[in-house]
Amino acid sequence: MKKMKIQIECPYCKAKAILRPASVVYGSTLKEKGRHLYLCTNWPACDAYVSAHKSSLLPMGTLANGDLRHKRIMAHRALSAFQRHGHMETWAVYLWLQMQLGLSREEAHIGRFSAEQCEQVIAACRQAMKLPRLLSA
Numbered sequence: 423m424k425k426m427k428i429q430i431e432c433p434y435c436k437a438k439a440i441l442r443p444a445s446v447v448y449g450s451t452l453k454e455k456g457r458h459l460y461l462c463t464n465w466p467a468c469d470a471y472v473s474a475h476k477s478s479l480l481p482m483g484t485l486a487n488g489d490l491r492h493k494r495i496m497a498h499r500a501l502s503a504f505q506r507h508g509h510m511e512t513w514a515v516y517l518w519l520q521m522q523l524g525l526s527r528e529e530a531h532i533g534r535f536s537a538e539q540c541e542q543v544i545a546a547c548r549q550a551m552k553l554p555r556l557l558s559a
């Protein structure tokens with residue numbers, strides 16, 4: 423895929439977000455080597471960024487501030503716990519997620535979710551894990 427530079431706007435302060443090495447935010451750790459993120463040009467005054475895909479450098483979702491990043495991490499954790507609990511394939515988990523939140527396949531990415539949607543994911547996973555394993559019957 424051709425590497426392209428795309429323009430995105432920070433949803434919080436409306437400034438431009440630009441592609442920067444992840445080390446700008448995380449420091450130079452080995453884990454973040456070669457990684458990039460879209461960072462609000464008002465950073466660190468505005469704490470909004472989103473990771474970029476390693477190969478395409480396209481954003482993994484929408485820019486998020488600290489609160490939203492935390493909620494997305496919690497939603498990911500809830501979803502993996504649900505996946506392990508149900509011994510499900512990743513595609514099946516995302517199909518379930520689409521049905522739970524009434525989303526299309528395109529929309530069902532936690533990186534694009536709002537704080538409210540993340541909370542819905544966490545609640546739906548908690549609820550589902552209380553039920554018997556209907557899917558493995």
Ligand SMILES: [Zn+2]
Binds near residue numbers: 433434
């Ligand atoms: Zn901003």
